[in-house]
Amino acid sequence: MTFTIFSITCFALVASALGCGVPAIKPQTIGSKIVNGQNAISGSWPWQVSLQLPSGFHFCGGSLINQNWVLTAAHCTVAVGYHRVILGEHNRGSSVEPIQVKLVSKVITHPLYSSTTINNDIALLKLSSPVTLTPRISPVCLAPSTINILPGTRCFTTGWGRTATTSNPLILQQTGVPIISPAVCRQIWGQSTITDAMICAGASGSSSCQGDSGGPLVCERSGVWSLVGSVSWGRNTCDTRFPAVYARISQLRSWIDRTIASN
Structure with a gap:
């Protein structure tokens, strides 16, 4: 446990020294939505x-x-x-x-x-x-190739994509989404569809949607945010019962x- 705390603290110090992943304006991380999302605090996702x-x-x-x-x-x-x-x-x-x-x-x-x-x-x-x-x-920090994000970890995705099947917001939206294990994601989308270069999150009543593509999926540790995914694809109808799929940054690092x- 001591080693884990030490490692997390060191990561935070290094990230801070590199000038990445630490917003000057802190995001509000209580709530949900992009589809079923909420307005972000202005400037709180500076990347x-x-x-x-x-x-x-x-x-x-x-x-x-x-x-x-x-x-x-x-x-x-x-x-x-x-x-x-x-x-x-x-x-x-x-x-x-x-x-x-x-x-x-x-x-x-x-x-x-x-x-x-x-x-x-x-x-x-x-x-x-x-x-x-x-x-x-x-800038945001890039997830290291060695990162291990446990299923259920609550991360955030942001964007100006559709908040329903037809509307694009003017205000930047954010949503908290749980990481889905590769095994569960493959059960939903198909064994051969989900590759090692993909990471899944959502299926929790909120999701990314059209217009969010390319945007960030970020996870926070000890006050430092790392880019773990880039919005890639999902259901055309933005169905929040299905996880969205992101390019896995650690695999592509x-x-x-x-x-x-x-x-």
């Missing part, structure tokens, strides 16, 4: 980004992982020099929020991504210029690190 068309239409989410890179879903098919990365946004209907807008200079999709099976559903976006970090804009280091 959340909105991917938008030049018109301002939001089509996917993403996570800031350092000053130069955003992680999103490969199936979002972001285009260099065209799509916008919006950081620090809370209310998409506001014109006075201190947001930063970046273009994308490079899109690197996981080489084993399959649009058929939706396996390895992540892409890295290199920004046109470094982000200026503020209390409302800061080595590729992420190598790609950033070489680009």
Whole structure:
């Protein structure tokens, strides 16, 4: 037990020193919903980004992982020099929020991504210029490849995706969702459908939905938030009785690190 507490404390200190995963504005973590979600506190998920068309239409989410890179879903098919990365946004209907807008200079999709099976559903976006970090804009920590998240652990996903089958909110939404074991998830979705590069969460009355794709699934430990998943797929009807499926960051971590280091 002493070793476990020591390890958690060390992780928190290292994460804090690296400047990731510790929001300056603390999130409200009591409650539920994205489908059946709740409004987030403004600025409390500072790594959340909105991917938008030049018109301002939001089509996917993403996570800031350092000053130069955003992680999103490969199936979002972001285009260099065209799509916008919006950081620090809370209310998409506001014109006075201190947001930063970046273009994308490079899109690197996981080489084993399959649009058929939706396996390895992540892409890295290199920004046109470094982000200026503020209390409302800061990176999330990446889950280490060795992380073990127990089934039932309550984590959070955020986004501007549909809150019903037809409506997209202007205010950033959040929901707490339990991690589902791979065995249970395979029973629901099929043995061959759920791969080691996927992690499941939800089936608890709340879920991510269309428009949330690419956005974060984060878990907190000792005050530090780590990105454990990126919204990938689920039921077309956003049925909250079924778990949503996320790209598993721990499984893909080595590729992420190598790609950033070489680009």
